[in-house]
Amino acid sequence: MTEQRRVISEIIQMTMGHMTAEQIYLAAKEKMPTIAMGTVYRNLGLMERAGEIRRIPMPDAPDRYDKTTRLHDHLICRKCGNLEDVCIKNLMDTFKEHSDIQVDSYELALYGICSACLADGK
Numbered sequence: 063m064t065e066q067r068r069v070i071s072e073i074i075q076m077t078m079g080h081m082t083a084e085q086i087y088l089a090a091k092e093k094m095p096t097i098a099m100g101t102v103y104r105n106l107g108l109m110e111r112a113g114e115i116r117r118i119p120m121p122d123a124p125d126r127y128d129k130t131t132r133l134h135d136h137l138i139c140r141k142c143g144n145l146e147d148v149c150i151k152n153l154m155d156t157f158k159e160h161s162d163i164q165v166d167s168y169e170l171a172l173y174g175i176c177s178a179c180l181a182d183g184k
């Protein structure tokens with residue numbers, strides 16, 4: 063593993079949230095001032111293909127990167143813009159009831175208010 067990849071991996075594993083490539087780049091730059099944006103993108107792509115991280119395509123916004131690779135969904139907060147992990151059980155079972163189609167995976171975007179913003183509003 064290259065030094066750059068180790069730094070990028072550490073940043074993703076240490077964050078609780080879902081960072082954009084630019085946020086990861088800025089955090090990496092603090093540890094490794096010479097790192098280039100292209101290097102960050104290239105390593106993110108490698109790590110995604112290796113199954114170490116998950117890329118979350120966002121509608122009308124930059125992709126986010128997630129250290130949690132198991133199947134889960136995301137609530138996109140309309141107040142703070144953060145993503146919160148949501149586990150919807152049995153959604154794959156629902157797909158199985160449709161025997162005329164085969165679903166292998168899905169990307170689901172939920173919109174609303176995250177738990178932190180809800181707690182703030184009280």
Ligand SMILES: [Zn+2]
Pocket residue numbers: 139140141142143144175176177178179180
């Ligand atoms: Zn929020």
Ligand SMILES: [Zn+2]
Pocket residue numbers: 080128130134135136146147
């Ligand atoms: Zn997540």
